[in-house]
Amino acid sequence: MSTFSDHVSADLPRQMAEKMASVDEGAVLRVLASSRIKPEDAPVLFSPPARKYLEQLAQKSRRLTLERFGRAVTLYAPIYLSSACTNQCSYCGFAAHRDIERIKLSPEQAMQQAEILFEQGLRHWLLLTGEAPSVYGMDDICKVARLLRPKAASLSVEIFPTDLAGYKNLARAGVDGLVIYQETYDRDLYARIHEAGPKRNFDFRMSAIEHGGQAGFRTLGIGALLGLAHAPVEACMMAAHGAYLQKRFPQARLAISFPRLRPVPGGTPVLHPVSDADLTQLIVGMRLMFPDAELVMSTREPAPLRDRLIPLGITRMSAGSRTTPGGYGHADDAEKGQFVTEDQRSVFEVASAIRAAGYDVVYKDFDPALVVDSDML
Amino acid sequence: MAQEQNDVLTIAGVQFSSRLFVGTGKFASPEIMAQALEASGTALVTAALRRVDISDPSDSLLSAIDTERYRLMPNTSGARDAAEAVRLAKLAKAATGNNWIKLEVTPEPNHLLPDPVETLEAARILVKEGFVVLPYINADPVLARHLEDVGCATVMPLAAPIGTGRGLKTRDQLGIIIEQANIPVVVDAGIGLPSHASEAMELGADAVLVNTAIAIAEDPLAMAKAFKLGVRAGRMAYLAGPAGESHRASASSPLTGFLEETA
Numbered sequence: 001m002s003t004f005s006d007h008v009s010a011d012l013p014r015q016m017a018e019k020m021a022s023v024d025e026g027a028v029l030r031v032l033a034s035s036r037i038k039p040e041d042a043p044v045l046f047s048p049p050a051r052k053y054l055e056q057l058a059q060k061s062r063r064l065t066l067e068r069f070g071r072a073v074t075l076y077a078p079i080y081l082s083s084a085c086t087n088q089c090s091y092c093g094f095a096a097h098r099d100i101e102r103i104k105l106s107p108e109q110a111m112q113q114a115e116i117l118f119e120q121g122l123r124h125w126l127l128l129t130g131e132a133p134s135v136y137g138m139d140d141i142c143k144v145a146r147l148l149r150p151k152a153a154s155l156s157v158e159i160f161p162t163d164l165a166g167y168k169n170l171a172r173a174g175v176d177g178l179v180i181y182q183e184t185y186d187r188d189l190y191a192r193i194h195e196a197g198p199k200r201n202f203d204f205r206m207s208a209i210e211h212g213g214q215a216g217f218r219t220l221g222i223g224a225l226l227g228l229a230h231a232p233v234e235a236c237m238m239a240a241h242g243a244y245l246q247k248r249f250p251q252a253r254l255a256i257s258f259p260r261l262r263p264v265p266g267g268t269p270v271l272h273p274v275s276d277a278d279l280t281q282l283i284v285g286m287r288l289m290f291p292d293a294e295l296v297m298s299t300r301e302p303a304p305l306r307d308r309l310i311p312l313g314i315t316r317m318s319a320g321s322r323t324t325p326g327g328y329g330h331a332d333d334a335e336k337g338q339f340v341t342e343d344q345r346s347v348f349e350v351a352s353a354i355r356a357a358g359y360d361v362v363y364k365d366f367d368p369a370l371v372v373d374s375d376m377l
Numbered sequence: 378m379a380q381e382q383n384d385v386l387t388i389a390g391v392q393f394s395s396r397l398f399v400g401t402g403k404f405a406s407p408e409i410m411a412q413a414l415e416a417s418g419t420a421l422v423t424a425a426l427r428r429v430d431i432s433d434p435s436d437s438l439l440s441a442i443d444t445e446r447y448r449l450m451p452n453t454s455g456a457r458d459a460a461e462a463v464r465l466a467k468l469a470k471a472a473t474g475n476n477w478i479k480l481e482v483t484p485e486p487n488h489l490l491p492d493p494v495e496t497l498e499a500a501r502i503l504v505k506e507g508f509v510v511l512p513y514i515n516a517d518p519v520l521a522r523h524l525e526d527v528g529c530a531t532v533m534p535l536a537a538p539i540g541t542g543r544g545l546k547t548r549d550q551l552g553i554i555i556e557q558a559n560i561p562v563v564v565d566a567g568i569g570l571p572s573h574a575s576e577a578m579e580l581g582a583d584a585v586l587v588n589t590a591i592a593i594a595e596d597p598l599a600m601a602k603a604f605k606l607g608v609r610a611g612r613m614a615y616l617a618g619p620a621g622e623s624h625r626a627s628a629s630s631p632l633t634g635f636l637e638e639t640a
């Protein structure tokens with residue numbers, strides 16, 4: 001069976017960039033006027049000439065988001081389970097060569113973390129680990145999932161890529177969503193920044209999300225770490241990836257994230273800066289091509305920007321996040337996390353800001369009964 | 378006027394004073410939703426089971442719905458197949474005793490179009506289990522017949538895909554469904570303006586369900602009121618026997634009656 005990575009040649013980003021360079025204002029106007037914007041329009045939407053029409057694009061994006069999602073933003077929270085990792089991703093605070101304390105949570109400790117979030121109202125949980133299956137493997141993650149499932153509205157994972165059997169186990173344990181960031185769609189760059197470890201395998205990582213689709217996850221989340229390669233080109237690649245996934249797994253909802261690189265000490269610096277306006281263009285452009293996709297924004301981004309982006313197309317936000325295993329319920333030690341969060345407001349404060357923007361805060365937008373039998377609840 | 382006063386909608390033995398049903402999703406806040414419900418004059422509201430904690434009366438959305446005034450009809454939105462929809466419906470009934478269910482089975486999150494095969498299957502099971510089933514369907518007259526045959530309380534065909542507000546794109550099929558049905562027909566999804574609601578009622582629909590168009594309007598309260606009036610106007614026009622496009626034979630003076638006189 002072919003996979004998306006078969007279509008991603010080392011030269012494809014360059015071809016996309018070329019396509020984008022040939023876009024003129026007329027092309028932008030044609031896309032703006034069309035009633036059904038398609039993923040093939042990505043090079044136009046993310047092009048420099050489209051910047052002049054950012055306001056019109058944003059208006060259209062807002063309208064479309066309202067139609068499909070209403071005046072509502074769903075909150076989620078990450079739960080870091082383990083910081084053990086055998087990979088050497090040059091931009092990450094958990095990379096193998098870093099001299100940090102490695103923490104892994106027992107299922108009970110994970111439950112304690114979940115309970116703290118539950119108390120704050122949060123019910124959509126994203127479980128995260130590094131890649132060190134011998135220290136913290138699929139069985140450990142499944143155990144946690146089973147324990148947390150009855151309390152969770154939705155349970156997703158952002159862990160090391162695995163095969164179909166592995167994902168089926170996770171699905172049976174009650175996990176309903178899968179997130180895998182490809183980080184960059186540029187094969188050469190990918191090879192340079194993933195210095196050691198199994199993550200060096202670009203194709204395995206990219207095809208993993210398709211195994212997840214086959215395993216029946218309800219949400220498939222993709223993303224590129226913005227700031228590594230030229231962001232508009234990455235966004236074109238994400239659009240192509242999203243279109244591929246949507247076509248192949250129409251029963252799954254697509255989720256797209258826009259994480260901007262937040263450099264860690266001694267790690268990869270921002271190679272291609274992404275301004276707020278750049279980011280805005282990516283978000284509204286993505287919405288126009290994917291009216292029904294969840295567009296996700298984490299606490300990596302500063303509070304004022306997050307608040308402004310709500311009406312433009314963001315439908316999922318994290319709040320009060322800690323990026324260290326066991327980080328909830330302690331004094332803030334943000335410096336030790338996988339990355340430093342920018343929006344450090346409490347869940348309550350984020351919720352108030354969302355309401356102030358005229359949107360309802362949704363804590364539950366899924367039901368465990370959809371994915372597991374009642375004897376598990 | 379007398380005709381309008383006696384004109385009561387009855388579904389599964391329950392009478393409704395309003396022919397406008399309202400969905401509770403997509404509002405900016407539970408408070409605005411509650412005010413919009415009131416302004417709409419509705420008597421029946423639907424809430425997604427996936428959105429609420431049905432067993433928790435303090436749930437922010439549920440607690441904003443005055444169940445003394447409105448009948449609450451939970452819906453199975455998010456279910457991809459019959460098994461999931463049945464599971465959701467049963468849990469809701471076990472938690473609340475409420476056996477009304479708006480059946481929604483949408484295998485794909487894009488466009489949220491209902492699955493006819495799974496919907497029929499779920500309806501069959503739920504009716505047997507004692508549910509009052511109101512299925513959301515595409516405007517398919519043959520499917521509507523099947524659902525009536527298995528014992529559904531209504532059929533709820535769509536006018537256009539959910540959230541699009543495009544109006545009665547399925548007008549011709551809706552007309553056939555209405556003509557054939559022996560159960561109430563509620564036009565659901567795609568109604569973007571009060572004039573669309575009017576049009577559905579003029580066509581002979583028994584009720585319409587509106588959510589997005591009210592929830593995302595700049596002024597949801599005013600829009601709710603506008604829909605209330607639109608639905609009433611359309612119903613009155615229907616009862617008045619429109620001169621234009623009525624499907625019903627006009628009784629007053631048959632034009633070809635003379636042909637039978639000699640027979």
Ligand code: SF4
Binds near residue numbers: 085094129
């Ligand atoms: S990004 Fe993930 S895989 Fe890479 S070092 Fe960090 S935790 Fe490990």
